[in-house]
Amino acid sequence: MSIPAPFVSTQWFATWAMCTLLFMALLPVQDASAQRGERALNRQDVRDYIRLRIAIHQKQEAMKANADQYSDVIHAFFQWQSDYLQERGMTREQFESLEKRIMRAETAMEMVADSAEYRAERERDLKSIEMSKHMTASEKEEMRTQMARMDSIRQARHIDPTRRDWPAVRPYLDALEHLVDYVALNRSDPPSVDALPPASE
Template sequence: MIALTAILVVVPPVSAQEAVDGPLQRQHVRDYIRLRVDTHQMQEKMKANADQYDALIQAFYERRAAFLKKEGWAPEAFDALQKRIMRAETALEMVADSAEYRAQQRADIRAFKQSPHMTAEEREEALAQVARMDSIRQARHIDPTRRDWPAVRPYLDALEHLTDYVGLNRPDPPQMDELPPASPK
């Protein structure tokens, strides 16, 4: 009986969407924005009425889980979607800043090569470190997210708006009817 209960608790309902396999689609990003606005508004309403809850945080996460399941998402899958979107957004920003990044990298390399305060061994190690950092940047942030860029790129402004809204830095959420369509024209 305990094993059966444990299985029922661990296995999400079949109707709830699992983590997205393959590249993200634009509809995933639109769904994320809509649901994140809704869950943020739910959180703010619950905070405004905090005296009605014995355990506000627990109550919020229970209500959020029920809401997401009703919308077809397992909470863990929604959180994984959020992480993928945020990582792709960060990588796109990194790539957009690549000219500045490369210019700084060239300046660093030039400074290491011309430094009278470094031994040849220290210079070699510093240059190797620059190469390692570039390789890590590419391997950890850019390459793993590249497949999600086509879905995230059209929504960069809306995602920034959402971040500002959720961070209470602006009063209005992104308007769904103003977002690019789920299917490219």
């Protein structure tokens, strides 16, 4: 999000900064210290997730197509999902936690990949601050402090806690993107499990 130049008012910035900080602080992320206490994901974790997510999606679509056969198709699906995962040694909560960790690692890697653009945007924003004729020196300093705080939140909440999962997730980025499109019904073919990179490097 680039900052308009010149600023209309310092009130605009105060609102923008507070909303942005609040948004980043409230993002639904796993507690960083809790994730540090868990082992790093490995490739087999990601392969298992992809395989299970495909099967769950296919069953969900099949049950939706035959919803009239169930008194409560939603309840029946979640019961099936719980049983299916339990048979494979996983609870639904564990599966959802694995999904979140993989998605967070993907997002963090995208952030790092886009860091050149992010830095360029920050440079434009800082230049806009310096050129503003509507702010005092102390207000400009406060704005720079707020931007630095947002950068710190980005690093501490989204990048650092996920970094150790990157080696496991990175080989499967294309398959995970394919999976997202498949589950969203944007393509009819699932990723091929047999074509996934091997679990061992």
